[in-house]
Amino acid sequence: MKELMKSFEKYTKTECGACGRFLELQKTEVTYLGSVFTLELPACPSCGTVFVPEELATGKMLEVEKILEDK
Numbered sequence: 001m002k003e004l005m006k007s008f009e010k011y012t013k014t015e016c017g018a019c020g021r022f023l024e025l026q027k028t029e030v031t032y033l034g035s036v037f038t039l040e041l042p043a044c045p046s047c048g049t050v051f052v053p054e055e056l057a058t059g060k061m062l063e064v065e066k067i068l069e070d071k
């Protein structure tokens with residue numbers, strides 16, 4: 001498993017749609033392009049919903065793609 005030092009801190013200013021609480025960064029395992037990474041993803045401290053950042057959802061994480069190319 002790879003540790004990807006990608007911070008989604010900007011999303012901690014986002015509120016959970018269900019609870020209205022600000023999201024907190026939480027280490028989460030993510031499968032991306034066939035590999036498993038540990039990422040700090042913003043999650044709701046109240047209901048545990050993990051927010052998938054736009055960069056991940058749209059596959060625009062250049063850092064991830066770079067790591068995959070390097071292996």
Ligand SMILES: [Zn+2]
Nearest residue numbers: 016019044047
């Ligand atoms: Zn919530």
